[in-house]
Amino acid sequence: MPIKYFFLVSRQGKLRLCKWYTTLSPKQKQSTIKHVSQLVLARKPKQCNFIEHNDCKVVYRKYASLFFIAAIDLDDNELVMLEIIHRYVEVLDRFFGNVCELDLIFNFQRAYFVLDEMIMAGEMQESSKKTVLRCLAQMDETEALENAERGWGDINLEGVARTALLSVQELRQAFSR
């Protein structure tokens, strides 16, 4: 059950991350993102997390101000896709520490790296949080060694609201295990 594409879009329709697991022309990619974003942003909170678009099923989930959107085949398992998204958010949360949209904006490249450790070729590659985080920590360490200057901690982000993607309750659940 390959994921065809996976992208993050803010409530305002701004693209935050975009990953293609099928090969399409830039034009097709753009129009797909545009249409699917519109479809998803127009959905109401109580509706289900699935909607059909062309030949695929779009599975999405909203975390704070961000929509995580994935497209899968028509007969693929939607629920488990939903949980792939959730696991990705959990890993991001642990990796960035209480992750919010801003982290993903300023560290978009790292969000890609995290994704690459969890999903490859449109399939779940590793579902163990521990394994993924160990791998990412190693990556960070290597970069730190190579790179004296790092992080964005010295940048003034005052006045910017930070809304964590996971609620306190969800966090507690995620950490309790």
Place this chain on the structure above:
Amino acid sequence: MKGLTVFIADLRKCRSHEDEEKRVNKELANIRTKFKEPSINGYNRKKYVCKLLYMSLLGYEVNFGHREAVELVDSTKYSEKQVGYLAVSLLMEDESEYLRAVVRALRRDMHDGSEWIVCLALNAISNIGSREMAEVLTSDIVVQLLSPAASMFIKKKAALCLLRLVRRFPEAVKAHQWVGRITPYLGHRDIGVTQSVASLMTALAQQYPEETRKAASFAVRRLKSLVIDNEYTLDYVYYKVPAPWLQIKLLRLLQYYPAPESSEARSTLLSILRHIIDVSQDVPRELQQMNAQYSILFEAINLGIHLDIDQGLMQECAVLLGRFITSRETNVRYLGLETMSHLAAYIDRLDSIKAYQGVIVQSLRDRDISVRRRALDLLYSMCDVENAKAIVSELLRHMAMADVALREEMALKVAILTEKFATEYGWYVDVMMRLVSLAGDHMGDEVWHRIVQVILGNEELQVYACKISLQTLKAPVCHESAFKVSAYVLGEFGHLIANAADSAPIDQLKALQSKMSSTSHSARAVALTTVGKFINLFPEIKTLCLRVLDRYRGALDAELQQRACEYYALGTLEGDELLPTVFEEMPPFPERQSALMSRLLKREANTEDQRTWVVGGREINRERRGVMSGAASNDSREAVEASAMPVPAASQTGGPAGGSTAAPKADAPAASSASELPTDPSVAKSMRNYARLLWENDGILFDGEEIQVGVMAQYKPPGGRIGVFLGNRATAPLYNISITARAADGTQLDIQPAAGQETEQIPESLMPLAQARVFFDVQCKHVFGAAPTLHIGYTVAGSAPTVSELQLPVTVGHFMDPVTISVADFFARWKQLGDSGIAESQHVLPSAFLTKDAAGLEWLRSVVGGMGFALIQGADPEPNNIVGVGIATTQAGRFGCLVRVEPKPAHGLTRVTLRATNAEVARSIGSNIKMVFESK
């Protein structure tokens, strides 16, 4: 990277889009100049490439920086390489000139000493996946996957990397070479590795069902350890559910294989399913746990349906699903409906689902279009003769309120259901007329065309259809599609009601005319033809008709004008022959797949994975299943048949046990032939030889260490002459040679040594490399089942006499001559024979050779032709399909035989159907074809 952070912060501060664009352009110019500096270091290059990536994410076009990305890839620093590969995957197109350099770098990185670098390379390959990568790097990736030295990280990534390449370039990766070695990894102790390999196997299972056969038993074992034995590590537990992703992968993988044969494996599988269903009986409190739990349940139900081994279990599922479709959670409702429609497509008794019909109809009004869609699918799947009227009328009722996006599909489904389950003619016509009136704007011409086709084909329908048509035209409002149907029907059959009250020709014409002015050009064109037909049907209103046509002779629309002018000319022509000929009644429409069905199925044809089922009733799914997994599930039966098949076998007789050193090796297969046919190479070879002679007249029949036997045959049905050649391949002369042939039943087949001049005496001895010949005359007295046997006896100096027994390739199929008939005749006979239903033989045969190239199809054609069928060109709408006709001649009579071969290269399967005027002929030729396939 501070510079990057500052840049992003800058962009975020921009108040308007123009400001942002200005800032972006400034940065682009800056980066361009920076890239030109020769002294730029790796860190800065990385920073600028990241900025470019960010801008492209915002939607700005970035068309440079590719060279710098490649330079980063070549860097020795991990973080620079990482960004380099990311940029390559995000910015470059498949045809980029820089990809070659990337492939070079990948090749190097694949062999790097650090596993982190290898992982980066693997990630990059799966992200880009170009053709050159598939061609150049596949073997390296396979090595990494199989290498005992490679870490779990590398193995996982290697498997998924292969998956990407397999999906995109199946022919370039040559999966058949390595797929067998990868299967055992399904049993790997690391869950991550198993999961990745399971994903890969799922794709390969569809292409290589044979090679991956063992995967099923691995998957069952692994599932058992997860579900029943609780063997897993804690990091893979997701909200109390053990490795849900792996469970789902394995449950899905098993859906590509037939139900296991051994009762032990079946009961293991059943207990796994049972366990999953039991666990799902309580509703988990947490959302994540519920999702994970239910996603497994739904997949398990899908597998249960596929295996089709326990209807009781499935009825239980129906009850469970009934609870879901009333759930407050929209997701659960949605999935409950979806899974239930899958269930409805297979389950034997629909009662347990029908119990929820009311709830399902309610779901058509759900707030969420996704749920409404699933409800429609389910109603379509669960429809049968009993509830058709209720469901169709509900759907019609919803049509008016339904979303525009859903209406076409709804209309198609109503049309199909009505046609399929109509028990009264009146009902069909009423429903369809209502349907076109309600939804006419939202559906293609297929629907009204289909109505006309059905009416043309059913005489009983025509009078009623005429009445309704006239009513429709007289009604105050009439939808365009309804108008077209009515106009067409009256034009064809108006005379049938011409004597009824208010239905006189003049009334019909007036009704038509009254609506004509308010319709579109295409509808008017249909109406003009009707008027033309009226001239022919009702001479009494000819003048009126001509007046109508005359008015349109000056129409601006070319089509209308042309029709009016031509019909007018026809109507005013001297003589009375042309008009009736032109407007002769339309013949019934030939039966073929309904255009409605094709249209509906077209929607679903475009997915990467083969769907294991389609929305719809049982028949359509059974049919699909027959093609997809038929080969595999037939295997057990065929294995039994195989042992009974005429297999050329040689046996040793006589000689003392100790003195058999010189006996032909071919005696071994005779002993083992019943149990392990395909594994023994010499038997497989003689089978191949025999099979070849089923469609070619001349060739080698047996190739042993001491002797070689060839056959040449000429047939003049019902007779024929077979030449048997015996060659000495031993180093010593052969003595006491005897060559005899015996028919299995002398009353059916007569086989005698040929008399006359051509015959030659069998020599006393045969020197090494020399050859002896014998001719036999055969006469086919009646249809026969078993091939005659050939006994070849000889002695090699110093050892016991040997007798080899071979099956002689003479079957009833050999007494067949090609016959050329027209396409129409073919179909008439095909249908006629099909209706009788007794003399049909059908096989679904694995045919891996088809996938390679067009040569496979060519070969198939020559096989069918070689078997004595005349190929009928253009008879089958599917160009790859082969249909042929032959007549088998025996002394007792002649038997026609029709064949249809449907190769499905995508599935690696071929369906062969034979219909003959004699059951034994069909069976015998069918098993010949089967054998030819099996030994290809």
